[in-house]
Amino acid sequence: MSEQKKSYLHVVREKYCKGCGICVAFCPKQVLSLKNGKVFAEKPDLCIGCRMCELRCPDFAIEIRQKGEDEARAADAGSVDYEIPPEAHHA
Amino acid sequence: MSDVLKYFRQERLPHIWCPGCGHGTVTGALVRAIERLGLDKNKVCVVSGIGCSSRAVGYLDFDTLHTAHGRALAFATGIKLARPDLKVVVMTGDGDCTAIGGNHFIHAARRNIGITTIVMNNEIYGMTSGQYSPMTPKGMVGTTAPYGNVERSFDLCELAKAAGATFVGRSTTYHVPLLIDLIEKALQNDGFSVVESIGQCPTYLGRKNKIGGAVEMLNWIKDQSVNVKAAAALPPEKVKGKFLIGELHNAPAPEYSSEQGELIGRVQRNYSDIKGGLWECASNSD
Ligand SMILES: Cc1ncc(C[n+]2csc(CCOP(=O)(O)OP(=O)(O)O)c2C)c(N)n1
Numbered sequence: 001m002s003e004q005k006k007s008y009l010h011v012v013r014e015k016y017c018k019g020c021g022i023c024v025a026f027c028p029k030q031v032l033s034l035k036n037g038k039v040f041a042e043k044p045d046l047c048i049g050c051r052m053c054e055l056r057c058p059d060f061a062i063e064i065r066q067k068g069e070d071e072a073r074a075a076d077a078g079s080v081d082y083e084i085p086p087e088a089h090h091a
Numbered sequence: 092m093s094d095v096l097k098y099f100r101q102e103r104l105p106h107i108w109c110p111g112c113g114h115g116t117v118t119g120a121l122v123r124a125i126e127r128l129g130l131d132k133n134k135v136c137v138v139s140g141i142g143c144s145s146r147a148v149g150y151l152d153f154d155t156l157h158t159a160h161g162r163a164l165a166f167a168t169g170i171k172l173a174r175p176d177l178k179v180v181v182m183t184g185d186g187d188c189t190a191i192g193g194n195h196f197i198h199a200a201r202r203n204i205g206i207t208t209i210v211m212n213n214e215i216y217g218m219t220s221g222q223y224s225p226m227t228p229k230g231m232v233g234t235t236a237p238y239g240n241v242e243r244s245f246d247l248c249e250l251a252k253a254a255g256a257t258f259v260g261r262s263t264t265y266h267v268p269l270l271i272d273l274i275e276k277a278l279q280n281d282g283f284s285v286v287e288s289i290g291q292c293p294t295y296l297g298r299k300n301k302i303g304g305a306v307e308m309l310n311w312i313k314d315q316s317v318n319v320k321a322a323a324a325l326p327p328e329k330v331k332g333k334f335l336i337g338e339l340h341n342a343p344a345p346e347y348s349s350e351q352g353e354l355i356g357r358v359q360r361n362y363s364d365i366k367g368g369l370w371e372c373a374s375n376s377d
């Protein structure tokens with residue numbers, strides 16, 4: 001039996017994305033596109049999970065999770081409440 | 092893999108860098124290297140000077156210091172001597188490091204002090220609107236070189252090596268996995284480490300030289316880089332005019348703050364059997 005194909009989730013932080021197009025231009029599978037100046041995963045099924053988009057993004061605006069593996073941690077930073085400064089969490 | 096945001100002061104994001112600026116990519120590479128090594132946030136101190144690149148520390152959730160132009164290494168030297176247990180990282184620009192801060196750079200290398208220096212080399216003064224720097228390639232246009240720069244630029248890695256740095260590597264904002272690997276190795280070297288990251292400033296270098304935006308600049312950077320391992324097998328004409336990327340130098344040597352610490356211990360022991368100890372001895376001497 002062949003192993004089930006891995007699939008990936010594209011976590012996008014729209015608030016951070018500046019639409020520079022780096023991730024779109026260098027994705028080896030043309031998964032990503034820009035829409036109204038923000039990135040989105042147009043063809044997520046083609047993604048091979050190389051994470052080059054994530055590593056090259058200058059704005060920490062896109063992250064790749066493997067479905068069923070680390071997707072639980074996927075939270076949109078745009079929805080986090082920052083009233084308590086993160087510095088407060090470590091001495 | 093990573094949830095890199097835990098290393099950022101998220102309430103300060105998004106950052107102020109221009110769309111497509113390479114500095115964010117280098118900052119991301121640093122936190123990924125730190126995450127891989129599992130370093131304690133409270134044992135890492137990141138220091139910078141002045142420039143667009145130097146603003147990186149404002150976003151990082153470690154103990155950070157944003158200092159004076161060119162002086163990051165001077166401050167970092169003080170920190171490393173006072174707290175040799177810390178991982179001290181300097182994030183600096185090509186102008187900050189090689190123009191106004193050039194002297195600090197060569198002497199930090201000569202001493203082999205345990206500091207990891209990441210040079211975010213965009214080959215221009217970004218913050219002050221595009222003056223040429225000692226890293227601007229000959230012939231390129233800048234605000235202060237409207238007809239092209241006639242000066243030769245430094246090969247920073249060769250300079251670091253000659254001055255005494257014990258780990259030297261170069262990568263780019265296109266070759267990010269290599270950049271992360273190099274920073275990881277640099278952080279593990281007990282001595283002065285230099286990682287040069289060639290990156291894009293689309294707003295000034297790219298626009299003034301009509302290279303294009305961030306994507307075109309990354310292609311331009313990619314086309315000029317040759318991996319040091321591949322270069323060894325290539326005929327010289329294929330390597331001419333290009334820069335080498337990869338680990339360029341790795342020659343461990345005694346680290347400065349630990350040598351200083353040993354010296355202090357030795358002197359203290361010499362005088363410990365004198366009545367009143369070192370203090371008495373020092374105050375009685377002329
Ligand atoms: C003592 C002093 N001289 C000059 C300046 C002006 N100045 C600010 S940033 C900068 C150059 C920064 O270039 P670089 O280090 O390459 O950083 P980039 O902005 O390109 O990332 C200069 C000359 C200053 N702030 N302080």
Ligand code: SF4
Nearest residue numbers: 017018020021023057
């Ligand atoms: S690289 Fe980052 S900032 Fe640029 S378009 Fe992609 S997600 Fe947005």
Ligand code: SF4
Nearest residue numbers: 027047048050051053
């Ligand atoms: S992980 Fe790789 S294949 Fe998937 S979207 Fe990012 S760059 Fe494209």
Ligand code: SF4
Nearest residue numbers: 108109112143217292
């Ligand atoms: S001016 Fe250049 S170096 Fe400064 S933020 Fe903009 S692109 Fe980056």
Ligand SMILES: [Mg+2]
Nearest residue numbers: 184185213215
């Ligand atoms: Mg610069």
